Structures are given as structure tokens and as C-alpha cells.
Amino acid sequence: xxxxxxxxxxxxxxxxxxxxxxxxxxxxxxxxxxxxxxxxxxxxxxxxxxxxxxxxxxxxxxxxxxxxxxxxxxxxxxxxxxxxxxxxxxxxxxxxxxxxxxxxxxxxxxxxxxxxxxxxxxxxxxxxxxxxxxxxxxxxxxxxxxxxxxxxxxxxxxxxxxxxxxxxxxxxxxxxxxxxxxxxxxxxxxxxxxxxxxxxxxxxxxxxxx
Numbered sequence: 001x002x003x004x005x006x007x008x009x010x011x012x013x014x015x016x017x018x019x020x021x022x023x024x025x026x027x028x029x030x031x032x033x034x035x036x037x038x039x040x041x042x043x044x045x046x047x048x049x050x051x052x053x054x055x056x057x058x059x060x061x062x063x064x065x066x067x068x069x070x071x072x073x074x075x076x077x078x079x080x081x082x083x084x085x086x087x088x089x090x091x092x093x094x095x096x097x098x099x100x101x102x103x104x105x106x107x108x109x110x111x112x113x114x115x116x117x118x119x120x121x122x123x124x125x126x127x128x129x130x131x132x133x134x135x136x137x138x139x140x141x142x143x144x145x146x147x148x149x150x151x152x153x154x155x156x157x158x159x160x161x162x163x164x165x166x167x168x169x170x171x172x173x174x175x176x177x178x179x180x181x182x183x184x185x186x187x188x189x190x191x192x193x194x195x196x197x198x199x200x201x202x203x204x205x206x207x208x209x210x
């Protein structure tokens with residue numbers, strides 16, 4: 001497998017490596033300019049192609065996750081590179097950038113862990129874009145539509161993660177899980193217990209995909 005993990009603007013690679021766990025790991029710092037964002041799309045595709053040529057990689061186990069600014073990158077690459085990604089995880093923040101690639105490609109499994117009290121990267125939808133985005137909720141709605149999910153019905157995802165819901169109208173191959181946790185932008189500092197949603201939760205989501 002390949003697991004790409006993108007740090008936030010003020011975060012070290014080590015701080016997000018818990019999401020990667022065992023297996024192939026690519027850890028990168030977030031990219032913040034429009035030029036970097038566009039370059040990231042082609043760069044990630046090139047990296048996956050290069051690693052796949054050198055190692056035995058299961059193409060159904062290529063994942064991406066990021067925190068804060070890295071969450072923006074995860075959503076951007078999950079939009080543009082869904083043909084080479086099985087799924088992505090959002091860790092507190094992120095949204096579809098108004099200056100990002102459009103239209104998004106095909107369906108992709110997605111899990112969002114967002115903070116209800118997050119004022120840095122609000123859930124939205126925002127009437128006025130912040131950080132060139134209207135929030136993580138519109139990004140969720142976009143991937144629901146792209147995955148062919150029917151309706152907005154949802155149910156509890158997993159008893160171990162009571163703040164998470166899964167949308168029941170989505171194809172089994174392309175689930176969408178939404179976890180709105182009681183946290184601001186620094187979840188592990190506010191309540192270390194919610195860190196399990198960012199790390200263990202996203203890993204479990206990937207591990208249980210059909």
C-alpha cells in the first residue's frame with residue numbers, strides 16, 4: 001500500500017505520521033500557493049507511478065490524508081487524482097478550493113473528521129469563502145454527488161466512533177463518513193481522546209473498505 005500524509009502549515013511530518021502506520025509511507029509538507037497546488041496534482045501522480053514501478057503495490061490501497069492545510073490538499077488531490085487513489089481522509093479542516101482543479105474526476109471513498117468549534121477552517125457552508133474555500137461541508141456534499149450517493153440519509157458508522165455517521169445511500173465501494181467532533185482547530189490539545197478519530201478512525205475506515 002501507499003499512504004500519503006500531508007502536514008499542516010505549522011506541523012511537522014512526524015506529527016501526522018501516526019495516520020500512516022505500517023506500510024508504504026509518503027510524508028509531505030502542505031503546499032499553499034496556487035502554483036504549488038496545481039503542481040501537487042501532477043507530482044503526486046508521478047510519485048505513485050514511480051513507487052508502483054519499483055515495488056509491488058496494490059492499486060486498491062493507495063490512500064491520502066492531511067491535517068489543516070494538509071486537509072485542503074487531501075480534498076484537492078482526492079478531486080483531481082481519484083483515478084489513482086482508493087480513498088482520502090480529512091483531519092480538521094479543508095474544503096474544495098475555489099482556485100483548485102475542476103471538474104473532479106470519478107468516485108472515491110472519503111472520511112471527514114471536522115471540528116464543530118473550528119474557526120480556522122470552518123465546516124460551513126460559508127457565504128464568503130475563507131482560504132479560497134466555502135468549508136468542509138460543501139466538499140463532503142460534492143463527493144456525495146460524485147460517488148452517486150442517493151439522498152442524505154445516514155446512520156452511525158461504528159460504535160467505537162460515536163461522533164461518526166456514514167451515508168447509507170452511497171455505493172458500498174465508495175462510502176462517505178462524516179465525523180463532526182467537539183473540538184476546535186487543535187483537537188489533540190483540547191481533548192486527547194478525540195485524536196483517535198484522526199488516526200485510528202481514518203485507518204479503520206481505509207482498512208475496512210471492500
